[in-house]
Amino acid sequence: MNFTRAAEEVNIAQPPFSRQISNLEDEFGVRLIDRDSRPMRLTSSGLFVRERAQEIIARIDRLKHDAVRHGRGGRQILRIGFEVSVLYGHLPPVIKHLRDLNPHLDIDLKVVTGPDQILGIRNGEVDIGVGREVSHDDAIDQIAIRQEPYLVALGLGHRLGLGDRSSLRFADLAAETLICYHNRTTGRHSDPVAQLMEQANFTPADRIAVGDLLGALGMVAAESGICIVPATVQRMRSFDVVYKPLDEAGAVSTIYLNTAAGWNAPIVGQIRDELDRLIKAQAGH
Numbered sequence: 175m176n177f178t179r180a181a182e183e184v185n186i187a188q189p190p191f192s193r194q195i196s197n198l199e200d201e202f203g204v205r206l207i208d209r210d211s212r213p214m215r216l217t218s219s220g221l222f223v224r225e226r227a228q229e230i231i232a233r234i235d236r237l238k239h240d241a242v243r244h245g246r247g248g249r250q251i252l253r254i255g256f257e258v259s260v261l262y263g264h265l266p267p268v269i270k271h272l273r274d275l276n277p278h279l280d281i282d283l284k285v286v287t288g289p290d291q292i293l294g295i296r297n298g299e300v301d302i303g304v305g306r307e308v309s310h311d312d313a314i315d316q317i318a319i320r321q322e323p324y325l326v327a328l329g330l331g332h333r334l335g336l337g338d339r340s341s342l343r344f345a346d347l348a349a350e351t352l353i354c355y356h357n358r359t360t361g362r363h364s365d366p367v368a369q370l371m372e373q374a375n376f377t378p379a380d381r382i383a384v385g386d387l388l389g390a391l392g393m394v395a396a397e398s399g400i401c402i403v404p405a406t407v408q409r410m411r412s413f414d415v416v417y418k419p420l421d422e423a424g425a426v427s428t429i430y431l432n433t434a435a436g437w438n439a440p441i442v443g444q445i446r447d448e449l450d451r452l453i454k455a456q457a458g459h
Contacts, residue, residue: 308430
């Protein structure tokens with residue numbers, strides 16, 4: 175870290191720049207820069223402050239963009255990021271309901287993996303995330319909105335799919351190749367299927383990692399392995415894949431609603447209310 179160069183980047187002289195940093199340290203009550211190291215570097219607190227400051231700047235830039243759009247007669251925008259698997263459940267009717275309730279609102283939908291949803295919310299690119307991965311980020315509020323059982327996806331001619339077996343256990347899958355589709359860059363503890371297998375002390379014979387759920391099901395159809403998927407995935411209607419319930423303790427997939435911490439917009443309540451209505455209506459049939 176070079177104070178002179180940093181001061182030049184923000185167009186002020188080096189002495190007042192140094193004083194500003196010292197004032198911040200006094201205000202926060204922590205050291206942001208390790209001045210004893212050569213070269214100087216940010217402390218862990220300094221790295222944390224820099225990361226959060228970058229997020230705030232990104233959100234302000236997004237706010238400016240949206241304010242200009244709104245001032246020119248544009249509509250308000252709600253950015254929803256979702257994992258592919260939730261698209262086959264209650265998400266589509268919920269989105270339609272939101273549009274009916276909020277005709278002034280443009281809803282921008284895009285496929286975003288669980289870890290990228292969290293990053294997108296933090297930097298202002300995503301307002302609401304809908305996914306299946308647990309977040310331990312203090313900057314994120316996460317609400318469990320529903321659960322559904324896990325199924326084992328099998329190729330049409332797979333031996334475990336033949337016969338009249340109503341469900342499968344992990345012990346039945348011990349000799350199989352498991353196709354994994356969750357993002358693995360954030361570690362196994364963010365992958366709910368990996369967590370479930372770890373809790374059951376189960377290790378498959380082999381694993382193949384693919385980039386997304388659709389790719390994983392394609393490999394299942396080609397009989398390259400099996401895959402553990404949430405129940406709504408069977409609505410994708412691949413004629414080359416069959417599904418069997420996974421009969422294990424805790425074998426349920428939780429869907430989470432992710433927002434920035436402290437963001438209590440009315441639309442979040444609208445989403446929860448409509449989901450509750452849809453789930454109760456489904457249970458009543």
